[in-house]
Amino acid sequence: MRLNFFAVAVLLVLPISTLAAPAKSSLGPLITRCTTKGTFAMTFDDGPFDPTNIDLSPNPTQYTVKLVQMLNKYNVTATFFVNGDNYVNILDKKYRAAVKFAYDSGHQIASHTWDHKDLAKLSTKAVKEEMTKLEPAFKTIIGKVPRYMRPPYGSINDEANAVITSLGYRIIIWTFDSEDCDHPTDVKKDMANYQANLKGLKAASTHGFIALEHDVYKDTALVFAEQAVKYVQSLGYKMVSVAECLGDKGHEYRA
Ligand SMILES: [Zn+2]
Known part of the structure; x- marks a missing residue:
């Protein structure tokens, strides 16, 4: 009898606790791969960066700008998850120019939060600030x-996800990590990660990939990225933005 009573009590409580939990529909999916077969999205986080100076001339010294020029040469569209104030302040005139240059070249510009805090450790108010503080900067630089x-x-x-989703953002993780932040000067190791993840996978035979790298490292921006592009293209993948690889081209921005 006692057991039955307990079972009934649990059944009565269950709907209440279900209602109290955050509604699943308020959480966005954590996207880790491209849905369009044969696509590959290179993504570059934490930038823009330049340890010396910004130079938009034909022979620039700037990491992000040089990287963009290389991507353009290979007809690759990439996605840049930029910070407001991480390595540099995005509102600094010279770094604004770098982001604008990437945008004007057709690359996708996306948010990586204002100053790169761990969102899982913040209050919901602070998570919202991490997103909304960057929005006026984007408006200033790219107009959207x-x-x-x-x-x-x-x-x-889940709490951070609910805030970010309610602000209208799609949340992108990655399929695999080049691990360039663990070995920023070891291009061979970066390439080994690419090869380990793509070995034997021709574009026609699999889903698409979202790969993680960082344009704040000199070797990534100036050496590794080009090797990776050549390798991925040799397998037959079309290298596109994250939005395009998800079949969402044209919806990268809001006004
Ligand atoms: Zn980052």
Whole structure:
């Protein structure tokens, strides 16, 4: 009898606790791969960056700008998850120029939060600030606000997800990590990660990939990225933005 009573009590309580939990529909999916077969989205986080100076001339010294010029040469569209104030302040005139240059070249600009905090450790109010503080900067630089974001460290919980989703963002993680932040000067190791993840996978035979790298490292921006592009293209993948690889081209931004 006692057991039955307990079972009934649990059944009575269950709907109440279900109602109290955050509604599943308020959480956005954590996107880790391209839905369009044969596509490959290179993504570059934490930038823009330049340890010396910004130079938009034909022979620039700037990491992000040089990287963009290389991508353009290979007809690759990439996605840049930029911070407001991480390595540099995005509102600094010279860094604004770098982001604008990437945008004007057709690359997708997305949010990586204002200053790269772990969103899973913040209050919901602070998570909202991490997103909304960057929005006016995007408005100033490219005239619109991204609809795509990546949480720093790929770290997010349901509370942060609900806030970010309610602000209209799609949340992008990655299929695999080049791990360039673990070995920023070892291009061979970066390439080994690419090869380990793509070995034997011709574009026609699999889903698409979202790969993680960082344009704040000299070797990534000036050496590794080009090797990776050549390798991925040799397998037959079409290298496109995250939005395009998800069949969402044209919806990268809101006004
Ligand atoms: Zn990051």
